[in-house]
Amino acid sequence: MPTIKSLSAKIKDKxxxxxxxxxxxxxxxxxxxxxxxxxxxxxINALAxxxxxxxHEIYHRNAELHQEKSGTIGPAGVRTLPASPGARSVAVFVYVHFWDFLTRCHLYGLPKPEEMHVITNGQTKNAADAIRNERRTGSILFFGNGVAEHVFIEALDSEIDTQVAAIEDxxxxxxxxxxxxxxxxxxPEYRPDQSAALSVSMRLRYTSG
Structure with a gap:
């Protein structure tokens, strides 16, 4: 069984x-x-x-050796970055994988005090539970795929009056x-929600050209 022998805050592996x-x-x-x-x-050296x-969620890719590995070492779980206790209304951002979270950080900067970020790591229902516990939620933006989106919407409390958006991968x-x-x-492109869980959802699509 794979184990982590050491962790380093500095990333130096080629x-x-x-x-x-x-x-x-x-x-x-x-x-x-x-x-x-x-x-x-x-x-092997991997990103954790x-x-x-x-x-830890692990990802390793070595193009020269045609290697690619991903998975969890140790207990599985979501990763939550909570909003500041002083925030009155919280914008929640949900991601299927940490790469999507990092990409959004690259585009818009690090999380702000009024934002809560949740990376599901495959634990979609647990992520929905974490969001239900945040009573200040004003909006939810979901970055994932069609299957994960439906699981997430189904697991989310139907009484939350919010919007869900999704951009795949x-x-x-x-x-x-x-x-x-x-x-x-x-x-973003708005569309009627197909589930009974939320009143409105929207899907963001990327198109070439």
Missing amino acids: ACLAEIGRRQLTKALAETYLQQAFITPNR FRNDAGG LSEAYMDQPESVRRAIRA
Whole structure:
């Protein structure tokens, strides 16, 4: 079973730095939330993102060796970055993967005091529970995919009067069409919600050209 032998706040591994660059992120931003982990028995360096349960979401990609690995080492859990206790109304942002969270940080800056950010790490229902506990929620923006979106909406409290927005695979989309993603976020497309969970939702789509 893979284990983390060591964690470093500084990311120096060539493959890890290459992946950060491939996703058009800065090393400084990556080191704010990620650590470099040495994984055994594979003996590889990977990027590690801590979750609230004490485990780590791991991602390793080495293009030269055609390697790609991801998963959880340790307890599985969501990652929440809560809003400031003094915020009256909280904007909640939900992500399926930490890469999407980092991409939004790259586009709009680090989380603000009136924002709550939740990375589901595959624990979509647990993420919905965490959001229900935030009684100041004024809006929700969901970055994910169609399947995860439906699970999230179903799990979310139906009494929350808010809007849900989704853009599929934000990080992947930004690598392919960065300007199109920027335009899509600036001009969201509204659509009727197909579920009974929320009154209104909107989907952000990125288009080429």
